[in-house]
Amino acid sequence: MSSGPNFSGEAVAQQVAKSREDYLSQLFTLLRQPSISAQNTGTVECANLLRQTMEDLGIATRVIETAGQPVVYGERMRNPNAPTLLVYGHYDVQPPDPIEAWHSPPFEPTIRDGRIYARGAGDNKGQLMAQLLGVQTYLTLYGDLPINIKFMFEGEEESGSVHLASFVEDHRDLLRCDLVYTSDGPMHESGAPVVLLGVRGMLYVELSRRCAKWDNHSGNKGNVVQNPAWRFVELLSAMRDPRGRVLIPGFYDGVLPPSDHELAHLRSLPFDPAQAAKQAGCASLNMDGETYYRKLMFEPTFNICGFHSGYGGAGSKTIIPAEATVKLDMRLVYGQDPDDIFEKLCAYVQQFDPEVTVTHLGQMRPSRTSADLPVIQDVIAAVTAAYRLQPVVMPSLGGSLPDYVWTGILGVPSVIVPYANSDEANHSPNENIGVENFFAGIRCICHVIAKLGGA
């Protein structure tokens, strides 16, 4: 561990400041290359450009074909005994539509008011380049890294990461590491950095029930023909009580309630009730911060995404609907397995009414990495040093990301440290990353490398 102990955040900051034009220029080159996975536009060119960029930085890199868009994999291995960091990111971007809403062309990066505007600036090319330029900074200052580092940049994150799990399954040895480190998404709206340690999983099903070949006259047949909407009201009531507790036996198997320490931590997270209600388009959410975060991070959902049966137009139509359809998504917390939940749900529905059809429409496993792990404590310390601000440590996210491929398939800790500003407008016109957010990201990965290397 040659360079670790000598690491100086001050030196890193100076080196980054000295290299601003060069670093921006390297980022702009990547931003100018369209790489729209949904439209299969420019992705191969972008993968090759990225491979060349990484090679130029001294990272041994290759493009690996998949059944979808290619993966760009690079590594800089020091020695087998040093810790190994796997950096994950993606080089593909969302389509830029509607083009006319952009103030400057989406693939001509432009700096205005301290922000870099371009499709992919925040999501994810700006954050991805910060990781690579951190390596360049580190090498310039110290000649070598104190750790082994691997980079896996996929090209279809914006299309659902369809082949990510199978890629990880098929390349366990190649990807073996001690920690997976991802920079994607926004920092906290207060400007504080975020350290995210897990996500909820998901199971999505559709229930459908047909009671007759056609809608029947609600008078002529009312009371003698079954109504599938009523069947679903009864089934749903039997699946979840009015307090929100799911009644399917075994649904909560494996779920751990938050510890006192975790609850205390939830209470410490920034929470503005008025702002939270406004963001949800509600008058009020009627809960405190601890409850809010506990419900989002530590409790599964059992949500009706859609319920459709019978007449929905204006005025009245007097029918007994022939059919009803309900779409449900369950956000699963750590300890719940979507395969297991699906099986239990099917058995429960089957017992209630064997004529209900259950269709599996998607699933994702939850993930969680303990904040108590030494490697995570190291990341938190490094982020704190880089930003000179305490990060907001989030035990989980309400939504779902394929983070389980690291914690579940590779079986290693995983941490997400976003570099982009909270108003990065990812997926929208005028996507951007703050110029200083970009440079702070470069400094941040230097601190992480140093800390993991023993600094």
Added chain:
Amino acid sequence: MSSGPNFSGEAVAQQVAKSREDYLSQLFTLLRQPSISAQNTGTVECANLLRQTMEDLGIATRVIETAGQPVVYGERMRNPNAPTLLVYGHYDVQPPDPIEAWHSPPFEPTIRDGRIYARGAGDNKGQLMAQLLGVQTYLTLYGDLPINIKFMFEGEEESGSVHLASFVEDHRDLLRCDLVYTSDGPMHESGAPVVLLGVRGMLYVELSRRCAKWDNHSGNKGNVVQNPAWRFVELLSAMRDPRGRVLIPGFYDGVLPPSDHELAHLRSLPFDPAQAAKQAGCASLNMDGETYYRKLMFEPTFNICGFHSGYGGAGSKTIIPAEATVKLDMRLVYGQDPDDIFEKLCAYVQQFDPEVTVTHLGQMRPSRTSADLPVIQDVIAAVTAAYRLQPVVMPSLGGSLPDYVWTGILGVPSVIVPYANSDEANHSPNENIGVENFFAGIRCICHVIAKLGGA
């Protein structure tokens, strides 16, 4: 009562047989005149034609304007002490679309295979003309009627009888009578006549609930934003138990369970379980005839006509719906008052969730006439004699008709005796009435007149 005692069904049958060509010709004249209330086409011409026809038969007739289509009112008053029969019918018809599906033009009546094909042949001009030609037959044979008779033919039954209730309210004296007699709809599919003595009423409401200004992300907000679809599952579960019993306090106030005598009668009604299931498009209805008719005639419904919330397209969309809408119709049995039920429902919903909006979309009061009344026993006897078949006596219909205007507003017994064949295709292309059904109807009203006149 000059003619009553001398009445002979045989003489009536001979007179009708002798007059076939004339009677068909009179019906065809009426069928050739379009009278589509929904399109305001030909209704005034038809009302005037009908008035002239009635005048020619010796019925003092006038056309009375309403806020909608005119009413044709006629009477032949014998003396104030004789019983008075009010015959109700309608001269308007459904639109004939789709024209190309007709085998002969809808307003050029054509006889094929023993049926008269034309728009209105069954619904209701054929049945209406049978009533008038019964009077002609009776007068030809006996010179006078043994009762007072009044005719009220409206011109907007096919548009919901919008002004019927107010017309009856405004013309109580004019319409005063001892019995209202309607011939509309089909006979029993076995070919037996039907004597119908009531209908269920109706109350139609829409419930809607908004929980947020927009659909929220089911992960990012899942568990912290209220879901209106769940609110409605809970509300509906609190409104009706899984056995179908409505839980709104007072919902069943005033409802009389069927008497043992009525239940025995229900058991005697013709019921083919396989046929009933087939007509409803179901594999099976899983009930016997007594249950079937009890549920249709003596029990109110609490039916979901539509339940719509959130995503209903293909595949998955992960949202918490902003809004949910439920349409409910309640078929009310005799003793229930829609105004009272609406008030109780609103109070119940308000108590459950004051943010649910309840919209009143329509209502109709139920009606019932006792089969034990002497005047109804007379009608049953007359129908039995006319058809030489026991009629199927139905205490109620599952559906709703504005029969309450007679039983509720006028406060008199009301009976419906359909003349058309069960496959009359009313409201459909190739509407028809069997030639023999038409003539049997003429004979039937003669028997009814005679019986009420003391024969």
